[in-house]
Amino acid sequence: MKFAVIVFPGSNCDIDMYHAVKDELGAEAEYVWHDAENLDEYDGILLPGGFSYGDYLRSGAVARFSNVMKEVVKAAEAGKPVLGVCNGFQILLEAGLLPGAMRRNDSLKFICRTVELKVENNETMFSSAYEKNEVINIPIAHGEGNYYCDESALAKLKANNQIVFTYNGINPNGSLEDIAGIINEKGNVLGMMPHPERAVDELLGGADGLKLFRSIVKQWREAHVVKL
Amino acid sequence: MYKVKVFVTLRESVLDPQGTVVKNSLHSMNYNEVSDVRIGKYMELTVEKSGRPVEEAVKEMCERLLANVVIEDYRFEIEEAVAQ
Numbered sequence: 001m002k003f004a005v006i007v008f009p010g011s012n013c014d015i016d017m018y019h020a021v022k023d024e025l026g027a028e029a030e031y032v033w034h035d036a037e038n039l040d041e042y043d044g045i046l047l048p049g050g051f052s053y054g055d056y057l058r059s060g061a062v063a064r065f066s067n068v069m070k071e072v073v074k075a076a077e078a079g080k081p082v083l084g085v086c087n088g089f090q091i092l093l094e095a096g097l098l099p100g101a102m103r104r105n106d107s108l109k110f111i112c113r114t115v116e117l118k119v120e121n122n123e124t125m126f127s128s129a130y131e132k133n134e135v136i137n138i139p140i141a142h143g144e145g146n147y148y149c150d151e152s153a154l155a156k157l158k159a160n161n162q163i164v165f166t167y168n169g170i171n172p173n174g175s176l177e178d179i180a181g182i183i184n185e186k187g188n189v190l191g192m193m194p195h196p197e198r199a200v201d202e203l204l205g206g207a208d209g210l211k212l213f214r215s216i217v218k219q220w221r222e223a224h225v226v227k228l
Numbered sequence: 229m230y231k232v233k234v235f236v237t238l239r240e241s242v243l244d245p246q247g248t249v250v251k252n253s254l255h256s257m258n259y260n261e262v263s264d265v266r267i268g269k270y271m272e273l274t275v276e277k278s279g280r281p282v283e284e285a286v287k288e289m290c291e292r293l294l295a296n297v298v299i300e301d302y303r304f305e306i307e308e309a310v311a312q
Binding site: 057058061065093094099100101103104105106107108146148149150174 | 238241242243245246249269293294296298299
């Protein structure tokens with residue numbers, strides 16, 4: 001399985017993302033610059049965290065119009081797994097691939113620490129390696145992670161089981177319904193504020209994020225296995 | 229040529245954490261008559277005349293980029309400017 005790690009001017013978690021899938025899982029991965037015209041050769045798309053275009057105007061608002069995003073939309077429509085973490089999540093929201101928007105954290109502070117997440121839905125291609133309701137430790141690092149959507153969008157998220165991760169116990173940013181990560185209706189686009197790519201090695205404080213990447217690779221292998 | 233002033237604020241239904249902090253700060257300074265503060269963005273665009281009505285073009289710019297209509301409201305004022 002070959003991943004594209006999309007790099008925007010201002011991305012700063014791209015190397016961690018690459019490390020997670022390439023070094024920890026042994027999958028193929030390549031950095032792809034924001035002006036790329038084609039993503040056909042990749043099986044999965046990773047939008048890393050950071051501050052694309054300096055977060056000018058709104059987080060993700062400018063990146064959403066970059067060349068590569070047309071291709072990301074195409075990949076999403078084709079059913080390929082698309083994961084957006086932190087700024088990547090914000091870009092997916094701005095692009096309309098996921099519903100809702102981000103507000104500033106209710107504390108107005110940039111928060112950088114490890115938090116507990118609860119796996120609300122483990123029947124997705126991103127979370128199948130977790131147990132349902134499993135509590136995992138994943139770092140967060142954001143100033144605008146206060147997820148918001150209107151009531152009808154929230155009702156839809158709930159009805160379709162699209163809330164994949166919630167903050168467990170303490171909600172660090174004030175997000176609606178403690179939402180930390182959501183998936184699209186089709187189930188192949190996940191956006192989350194916490195950084196699973198920063199939790200892939202016990203040596204660095206925890207490896208709870210690895211199962212997320214393992215889930216993606218597992219699903220892809222099962223879908224592409226050649227039956228003899 | 230037009231000078232366009234665009235104002236973007238969080239929707240009434242969306243809590244504005246910055247505005248709340250500023251309101252509390254004003255209250256602590258004894259400006260208790262302030263009942264609400266909403267913080268927004270102000271943008272000035274200089275727009276050349278084109279075949280398209282300027283209102284229509286600016287509205288589209290607001291909807292597509294300048295505001296995120298999921299959480300933000302926008303309004304704009306258009307003034308005809310004389311080229312220097």
